[in-house]
Amino acid sequence: MEHMALINFIDISLGGAITLILVGFVGGLVSGFIGSGGAFVLTPAMMALGAPGMIAVATNSCHKFPKAIVGVFKRHKYGQVDVKLGLVMAVFAEAGVLFGKHMMTSVRNSYGAVGTDLYVSAIFIVTMAVVGSFMLKDYRKLKAMGDDAQKTQDITWIARWVQSIRIPGTMFYSRGVQAEISFLFVIPLGFATGFLSSAIAVGGLIGVPGMIYVLGVPAIMASATEMVIAVATGLGATFLYGLEGAVDIRMAMLILLGSLFGIQIGAIGTTYVKDYQIKFTMAVIMLTVLFSRIFYIPGYLNSVGMIEPLPAGTLQVLKWIGDGVMYLALFLGAYTVFSALFKGMKKHRESKSGSAGETAAD
Amino acid sequence: MASSQASLGKTLLWGGIAATLYGFLFYFSDDFLRLAHTTQDACLVQSGMNINYFNKATPELCAEQGGTLIHGTWWYVLAPIAMAFALSYTHGIFTGLFWDLLGLKARK
Numbered sequence: 001m002e003h004m005a006l007i008n009f010i011d012i013s014l015g016g017a018i019t020l021i022l023v024g025f026v027g028g029l030v031s032g033f034i035g036s037g038g039a040f041v042l043t044p045a046m047m048a049l050g051a052p053g054m055i056a057v058a059t060n061s062c063h064k065f066p067k068a069i070v071g072v073f074k075r076h077k078y079g080q081v082d083v084k085l086g087l088v089m090a091v092f093a094e095a096g097v098l099f100g101k102h103m104m105t106s107v108r109n110s111y112g113a114v115g116t117d118l119y120v121s122a123i124f125i126v127t128m129a130v131v132g133s134f135m136l137k138d139y140r141k142l143k144a145m146g147d148d149a150q151k152t153q154d155i156t157w158i159a160r161w162v163q164s165i166r167i168p169g170t171m172f173y174s175r176g177v178q179a180e181i182s183f184l185f186v187i188p189l190g191f192a193t194g195f196l197s198s199a200i201a202v203g204g205l206i207g208v209p210g211m212i213y214v215l216g217v218p219a220i221m222a223s224a225t226e227m228v229i230a231v232a233t234g235l236g237a238t239f240l241y242g243l244e245g246a247v248d249i250r251m252a253m254l255i256l257l258g259s260l261f262g263i264q265i266g267a268i269g270t271t272y273v274k275d276y277q278i279k280f281t282m283a284v285i286m287l288t289v290l291f292s293r294i295f296y297i298p299g300y301l302n303s304v305g306m307i308e309p310l311p312a313g314t315l316q317v318l319k320w321i322g323d324g325v326m327y328l329a330l331f332l333g334a335y336t337v338f339s340a341l342f343k344g345m346k347k348h349r350e351s352k353s354g355s356a357g358e359t360a361a362d
Numbered sequence: 363m364a365s366s367q368a369s370l371g372k373t374l375l376w377g378g379i380a381a382t383l384y385g386f387l388f389y390f391s392d393d394f395l396r397l398a399h400t401t402q403d404a405c406l407v408q409s410g411m412n413i414n415y416f417n418k419a420t421p422e423l424c425a426e427q428g429g430t431l432i433h434g435t436w437w438y439v440l441a442p443i444a445m446a447f448a449l450s451y452t453h454g455i456f457t458g459l460f461w462d463l464l465g466l467k468a469r470k
Contacts, residue, residue, distance in 0.1 A: 066450030242439035
C-alpha cells in the first residue's frame with residue numbers, strides 16, 4: 001500500500017488507561033499551578049506512550065478546549081477577561097491554526113506519521129528552549145525583587161511604544177491595556193499563538209507573554225484573556241484535525257479524567273506560593289521535557305531515513321532514556337505542586353494558630 | 363449535617379453521570395474510532411481478526427488490496443467534540459464537588 005496511509009491509534013490496555021489517567025492528573029496539577037493548559041507536558045507524554053505527533057496534538061486540543069470554556073466563564077466573573085482583545089486575537093489565531101494544520105498534514109502526507117513526530121518534536125524543542133530560558137530569567141529577576149515584585153509590574157518599552165502608535169482605521173480599545181491599540185500589532189501575536197497551538201497544542205506560551213510584554217496587558221488579565229484564544233484555537237484544531245480523523249477521543253477523555261482532578265489541586269497550590277516559585281517550576285518542567293524529546297529525535301530521523309540506519313538496541317536505549325526523563329519531568333511537576341501545597345498549608349496553619357494565640361493573650 | 367449530606371448526594375449524582383458517560387464512551391469505543399477513521403474517505407481492509415483503515419484511499423488502490431472503500435462523512439467530527447463537551451462539563455462539576463467535600467480549599 002504505497003499510496004494509502006494506515007491510520008494509527010494506540011491500543012489502550014487497562015495499564016495504558018491507568019497511565020493516561022495518571023499522566024493527565026500530573027498534567028492537570030501542573031496546569032492548575034502555572035495557569036496554562038498543561039499541554040506542554042501532555043503532548044510529549046502522549047507521544048512517549050506511542051501516539052504519533054499529529055494524533056497527540058489533535059487529541060490534546062480536544063481535551064483542552066472544553067476546560068478553557070469553563071476557565072473563560074470563571075475568570076470573566078472576576079472581571080479578568082479582556083473579551084474584545086481575546087476575540088481580535090482569536091480571529092488571527094484561527095488563521096494560525098489553519099496554517100499550522102496545513103503544515104502538519106503536508107508533513108504527514110510526505111513523511112508519514114513518524115514525520116509528524118519529528119516535526120512536533122523539533123518545534124517543541126525550540127519553543128521550550130526559548131520560553132523555558134525566559135522563564136528562568138524571569139524567575140531570577142522576581143526572586144531578586146522579593147515582595148516588591150508582587151506590587152509593581154512596569155510595562156515594557158515595547159508595550160509603551162505599541163500603545164503610543166496610532167494608525168487610523170486600525171485602532172480598538174483594549175480594557176486590559178487600558179488604551180487604544182492597533183490590531184496590526186495583534187496579528188503576529190495571534191497568528192503565532194494559533195500556529196503553535198496547532199503545531200504542538202501549546203499556544204499560550206506565546207500568547208500570554210506576548211500580551212504582557214508586547215501589548216502591556218497585566219499578567220493576570222493576559223492569562224485569563226488567553227483562555228478566549230484557547231477556546232478558539234482548541235476548538236478549531238479539534239475540528240480541523242477531526243476532519244482528518246486524527247482525534248483519539250478515548251485518549252483525550254482519559255487524560256481529562258485525571259487532569260480535572262489535578263487542576264484544582266494545582267490551582268489551590270498557587271495560593272500558597274510566590275510568583276517566582278511558579279516560574280521556576282514551569283522552567284524546570286519545560287527544560288526537562290525538552291531534554292527528554294532530544295532522545296527521541298535519532299529514532300524519528302532513523303524511521304524517515306534521514307540518517308544512516310541505527311542499531312535497534314541503540315534506538316531502544318535512547319527511547320528508554322527519553323521515557324525516563326519524561327517521567328522524571330512528570331514526577332518533578334507533581335512533587336513541586338504537592339510540596340508547595342503542603343508546606344504552604346502548614347505555614348498558613350502555623351501563622352493562623354499564632355495569631356489566634358496572640359488574640360487570646362490580649 | 364444536612365448540607366454535607368446534600369453535597370455528598372450532589373457529588374455522587376454528578377460522579378454517576380460522568381461515570382455513565384465514560385462507560386458509554388468505552389463501551390462504544392470501537393464505534394467512536396470507526397467514526398474517526400471514516401470522517402475522511404477510508405479503505406477498510408480485513409486482516410485476520412483485525413480491521414485496518416487506510417486513508418488517502420482511491421477506489422483503485424483500495425480494490426488492489428481487496429478492501430472496501432468507505433466514503434467519508436465530515437460531520438462525524440462532531441462526535442468527539444460533543445463527547446468532549448459533555449464529559450468535560452459533568453466531570454468538571456464532579457471533581458469540583460469532590461474536592462469541596464474533602465475540604466480542599468484555596469487560602470483566603
